[in-house]
Amino acid sequence: MSSVAVVTGSNKGIGLAIVRALCKQFSGDVYLTARDPGRGQEAVAKLQEEGLRALFHQLDIDDLQSIRAFRDFLKEKYGGLNVLINNAGIAFKVNDTAPFGVQAEVTLKTNFFGTRNVCTELLPLVKPYGKVVNVSSMVSSLALKDCSQELQQKFRSNTITEDELVKLMTKFVEDAKKGVHQKEGWPNTAYGVSKIGVTVLSRIQARLLNEKRKGDHILLNACCPGWVRTDMAGPKAPKSPEEGAETPVYLALLPSNADDPHGQFVSEKTVQTW
Ligand code: NAP
Numbered sequence: 001m002s003s004v005a006v007v008t009g010s011n012k013g014i015g016l017a018i019v020r021a022l023c024k025q026f027s028g029d030v031y032l033t034a035r036d037p038g039r040g041q042e043a044v045a046k047l048q049e050e051g052l053r054a055l056f057h058q059l060d061i062d063d064l065q066s067i068r069a070f071r072d073f074l075k076e077k078y079g080g081l082n083v084l085i086n087n088a089g090i091a092f093k094v095n096d097t098a099p100f101g102v103q104a105e106v107t108l109k110t111n112f113f114g115t116r117n118v119c120t121e122l123l124p125l126v127k128p129y130g131k132v133v134n135v136s137s138m139v140s141s142l143a144l145k146d147c148s149q150e151l152q153q154k155f156r157s158n159t160i161t162e163d164e165l166v167k168l169m170t171k172f173v174e175d176a177k178k179g180v181h182q183k184e185g186w187p188n189t190a191y192g193v194s195k196i197g198v199t200v201l202s203r204i205q206a207r208l209l210n211e212k213r214k215g216d217h218i219l220l221n222a223c224c225p226g227w228v229r230t231d232m233a234g235p236k237a238p239k240s241p242e243e244g245a246e247t248p249v250y251l252a253l254l255p256s257n258a259d260d261p262h263g264q265f266v267s268e269k270t271v272q273t274w
Contacts, residue, residue, distance in 0.1 A: 003026070003082040004074065004081045004082055004083070005031065005085070005252065006031045006084050006122075007031065009034070009061070010043070010087060011032065011034035013232060013241055014135070014225050014230060018245040018249055019032045019047065020242070021249045022249065023052040026083065030053075031057050032054040032056055034056075034058065034059070035062070037056070040058065044056045059118075061110060064117055067117055081126055083130060084122055084123075084130070085132075085133045085135065086115045086133065087248070088110065088115070090111065090232075091107065091191045100176050100179075101178075104181070105177070107190040108172065108173050108190065111194035111198060112197035115201070128217055130218045132219070133252050135224075135225060136223060137192075137224050138224040138267060140199045140265070146192070148185025160204060171184075199222045199265050202220060205220055205263075206221070206262050217256070219262045221262065222265045224265075225239070225244035225245065225248060228243070229241065
C-alpha cells in the first residue's frame with residue numbers, strides 16, 4: 001500500500017506550496033484537498049503543468065460530512081494516512097466591518113473547530129511513524145501574552161484537556177458576541193485566539209499520543225510559516241509561499257528515527273517557548 005500525505009486547504013497559498021514541495025520530496029501519494037472541487041482541480045492541473053503529480057479529494061473542514069467522507073476514502077484506499085498537514089484557515093481583513101462577535105464565530109469555526117474536527121476524525125488513522133503538522137501562527141504567541149494571567153496559565157498548562165480547551169474557545173465566541181471579551185480577559189483578536197486554540201490543541205494531542213500510542217512514534221507539532229505573500233496576508237509580506245512552506249514541510253518529513261520535536265510550537269524550524 002502506498003504512503004499518503006494530506007494537506008488541507010491546499011488549492012492556493014501556503015497549502016499549495018506545501019503540496020508542491022511534498023510532490024518533490026515525499027515518496028508516496030500527495031493529496032491536494034480543497035472545499036471547492038473546481039479550485040482544487042485547477043490547482044492540480046497547474047502542478048501537472050510543472051511536471052508534478054498531486055491527487056485531489058474534496059475536503060471542507062467546516063463540514064463534518066465532508067471530513068468523514070474523506071476519512072472513509074483514506075481508510076478504504078490506504079488503510080490510513082502517513083502525513084497530515086492542517087493548513088486550511090481564514091482571517092478577516094483588518095478593515096472588515098463585520099461585528100467582532102461575527103468575526104469571532106466565523107474565524108473560530110474554521111480555524112479551531114474545523115481543524116479539531118479533522119483531527120478527531122483523522123488522527124486515529126495516522127499510521128506509526130506518521131507526522132501531523134498544525135499550521136498555527138506567531139500571532140498565537142502574541143495573543144497569548146495579551147490574555148489575562150488566569151487564561152495564560154490555562155493555555156500554558158500541561159494538564160488542560162481537549163474538553164476544557166473547547167469550553168474556553170466556545171466562551172470566547174460567546175463573550176465576543178456579548179461584547180465582554182476584553183473584560184473577560186481575552187485579547188481583541190479573533191484570529192489570534194483561534195490560533196491559540198490550534199497551538200494548545202496540538203500540545204494536548206501530542207500528550208495524548210504519548211499516553212495512548214507511545215510505541216507508534218508519531219510526531220505532532222504546531223508551527224508558524226512566517227509572514228507569507230498570499231491572499232490572506234497580502235503582497236507586502238517578505239516570504240514567498242515556497243519559503244512559507246519550509247517549516248511545515250520540514251516537520252512533515254522528519255526522519256523516522258527522530259523523537260523530537262513533538263508537541264512543540266515551531267517557527268523557522270526552531271522550537272519556540274510557549
Ligand atoms: P490563503 O492563501 O487565504 O489560503 C487559505 C486556504 O485555506 C485556501 O485554500 C482556502 O480555500 C482554504 N480554506 C479556508 N477555509 C476552508 C475550509 N473550511 N475548508 C477547506 N479549506 C479551507 O492563506 P495562507 O496564507 O496560505 O494561509 C494558510 C495557513 O497559514 C492558514 O492556516 C493561515 O492562518 C496560516 N498563516 C499564514 C500566514 C501568512 O503570512 N500568510 C502567517 C501565519 C499563519 P478557498 O480558496 O476555498 O478559500
